[in-house]
Amino acid sequence: xxxxxxxxxxxxxxxxxxxxxxxxxxxxxxxxxxxxxxxxxxxxxxxxxxxxxxxxxxxxxxxxxxxxxxxxxxxxxxxxxxxxxxxxxxxxxxxxxxxxxxxxxxxxxxxxxxxxxxxxxxxxxxxxxxxxxxxxxxxxxxxxxxxxxxxxxxxxxxxxxxxxxxxxxxxxxxxxxxxxxxxxxxxxxxxxxxxxxxxxxxxxxxxxxxxxxxxxxxxxxxxxxxxxxxxxxxxxxxxxxxxxxxxxxxxx
Amino acid sequence: xxxxxxxxxxxxxxxxxxxxxxxxxxxxxxxxxxxxxxxxxxxxxxxxxxxxxxxxxxxxxxxxxxxxxxxxxxxxxxxxxxxxxxxxxxxxxxxxxxxxxxxxxxxxxxxxxxxxxxxxxxxxxxxxxxxxxxxxxxxxxxxxxxxxxxxxxxxxxxxxxxxxxxxxxxxxxxxxxxxxxxxxxxxxxxxxxxxxxxxxxxxxxxxxxxxxxxxxxxxxxxxxxxxxxxxxxxxxxxxxxx
Numbered sequence: 338x339x340x341x342x343x344x345x346x347x348x349x350x351x352x353x354x355x356x357x358x359x360x361x362x363x364x365x366x367x368x369x370x371x372x373x374x375x376x377x378x379x380x381x382x383x384x385x386x387x388x389x390x391x392x393x394x395x396x397x398x399x400x401x402x403x404x405x406x407x408x409x410x411x412x413x414x415x416x417x418x419x420x421x422x423x424x425x426x427x428x429x430x431x432x433x434x435x436x437x438x439x440x441x442x443x444x445x446x447x448x449x450x451x452x453x454x455x456x457x458x459x460x461x462x463x464x465x466x467x468x469x470x471x472x473x474x475x476x477x478x479x480x481x482x483x484x485x486x487x488x489x490x491x492x493x494x495x496x497x498x499x500x501x502x503x504x505x506x507x508x509x510x511x512x513x514x515x516x517x518x519x520x521x522x523x524x525x526x527x528x529x530x531x532x533x534x535x536x537x538x539x540x541x542x543x544x545x546x547x548x549x550x551x552x553x554x555x556x557x558x559x560x561x562x563x564x565x566x567x568x569x570x571x572x573x574x575x576x577x578x579x580x581x582x583x584x585x586x587x588x589x
Numbered sequence: 590x591x592x593x594x595x596x597x598x599x600x601x602x603x604x605x606x607x608x609x610x611x612x613x614x615x616x617x618x619x620x621x622x623x624x625x626x627x628x629x630x631x632x633x634x635x636x637x638x639x640x641x642x643x644x645x646x647x648x649x650x651x652x653x654x655x656x657x658x659x660x661x662x663x664x665x666x667x668x669x670x671x672x673x674x675x676x677x678x679x680x681x682x683x684x685x686x687x688x689x690x691x692x693x694x695x696x697x698x699x700x701x702x703x704x705x706x707x708x709x710x711x712x713x714x715x716x717x718x719x720x721x722x723x724x725x726x727x728x729x730x731x732x733x734x735x736x737x738x739x740x741x742x743x744x745x746x747x748x749x750x751x752x753x754x755x756x757x758x759x760x761x762x763x764x765x766x767x768x769x770x771x772x773x774x775x776x777x778x779x780x781x782x783x784x785x786x787x788x789x790x791x792x793x794x795x796x797x798x799x800x801x802x803x804x805x806x807x808x809x810x811x812x813x814x815x816x817x818x819x820x821x822x823x824x825x826x827x828x829x830x831x
Contacts, residue, residue: 344686348678355677355713420672425726428639428669430662430690430733499672 341432345439350446353409363408364451367401370520371455376462387552390463392522394455395546398479400519401451403539406444406483407506410490413440415502418494418583437491444483444490452479467550474549482542485565488572489538495579513539523555538568590617592737592768593638598647599792600633607633609792610647615737620759620769622783624776624816630792631772632670635741638770639667651737663691666730668723668740676715680706680725683714684732691733703761704728705754720751727758738762738769744778756782776812788819795823 353359375393417423426436456472459465467475489509497505514520516530517540523531534540535556545561547554593615600608608630615621623631636642637649640657651661674683681697688694701707704724709717714725723743730738740759744752759782763769773779779786780800788796788803796806796819807815 341689344689348682348686351682352675352677416673417675421669422671422674424641425667425669425671425729428641428662428665428667428739429687429729430659 338432341435342438342442345431345435346442346446349409349413349439349443353413353443353447359408363401363404363447364454367397367404367451368454368458370400371397371458372462374520376458388464389522390459391465391550392547392552394459394463394465395475395479395550395552396517396519396522396543398452398455398475399482399517399539399543399546400514401455402448402479402483402542403486403514403519404510405447405451406486407490407493407510408503409444409447410440410487411493411497411506412502414491414494415497416499419499419502440490441487444487445480448480448483452476471550475546478546478549479542482545482565485538485542485568485572488569488576491576492572492579495576495583513537516540517543519543535564538565538572541565541568591615592617593651593770594649595634595637595644596648598634598637598644598649600630600637600642601645607792608637608644611789611792611794613787613794615768615770616785617768618763618766619784620763620771620782622779622786623770623772623789624774624779624786625772625789626774626820629789631774631789632741634789635667635669635739635770635772638739639665639669663733664735665737665739666733666735667738668726668730668743670741670745671726674714674722674726677713679711679713680717680728681710683725684728687729688732691735694733695731700728700732703731704758718751720747720754723747723751723755724758727755731762736767738767740769740771742772742774744773744775752778776816780812788816790820790823793823795819 371393375390375397378389423436427433453476456476493502493505493509517534517537518526519539523534541561541564544554544556545558545565548558548561591614595611595613598608598611599606611630611634613623613634623634625631633642637644638651638656640655640661649656652664654660684697684700688697688700695703701710704727706721706724706728709721714722717725727743730740738759743759744755747755756778759769759771771779771782783800785798786800786803787794796803798806800812803819804810804812804815807818809815809818
């Protein structure tokens, strides 16, 4: 069983690593945006506001984790389910858990890579300085924050068609990122956007990450933790229903 | 001895009745071709034997087990009609992963030889020709040393050479003692490979026997004429019933 889990995750990792579109969208884009907005504009810190390189490290970290996870789960499951590959695996003795474990492990692995690269940029070129424990706490927070997006990705993967999955993910991922203040700090956004932000899981992840690095954030860490746990359970519940409904349609 | 059977199996998708009472037995060591026009219920029958869908009524078993049980899954291999196989995985990696699912898989060298994959083991799946892709899927079907292969239209869209190559691999699997259920709408394929043919039309088995018996039943020299004769006969009976 361990060998199956390992091979399943390894194969999934290689599959995504060799897909140019996946690597570009989920790994290079967050790093590139951080270079533009976080590093190039880092001198323009407005008054009491911390340098952009510091603030945006947390929010682009959340952006990257979200992208990595939504694409791996959402698009991955929708394509493999919709075009027959998953059925061949279901007819084989593969344990069903191995399939989902691999998607989860790979999301975590790519998150770990892209967040580490962001940290390197922030520390190397953005002048971000923190005690080691705080770096680690931020790292763990961002990686663990992928949980609600695994479940959200699974919902998309179970409901979207193989061709519509990618646009669907974009349609959810990009607006959600902007409205949660992941690209630009929230105080710089229009009021309407600021008021919907607390309804989005990405907002809570970004605020939690900001509070971990002692940057000014809204609400208490406990609130955000609660909200993230709530979203994870809610999405997991919906994903379970969506998956069951879809299985019935396909297999029953 | 039967390795797999369907006993008066029906299957409805909402108002559509895909199978209307199918009895089918696959005996040990034989190649059984399930022959029929598109939409006749071939794929549905295979999906039931693979445990991918449940029969609405009737009974399906594989080696005496539920088709979806682990006991059935480790004894069976399958080729399905797949729209898209992950393309950025190497042939060798695909095989390595699938082999790991089974308790007693063949060795990589045996699989490569049996499926004719020499020289392309390290290519990405997406770089392969249509015939090579089907051979990789055949490799995934046999890698676990199964006793039964369920092949759903394995040679659709292949050129003559690629088809013949896959036929040779299927015959070699039978020669090692395996049993095969093969669906096809190519009559020459059924004629060349099968020990027995079951003709399915509108969810019913309308004729069954060796290729020679089917030809006699259709009162024809070649299988194509026999098939057409059986089909029009079926049409007439159905019209009488209605």
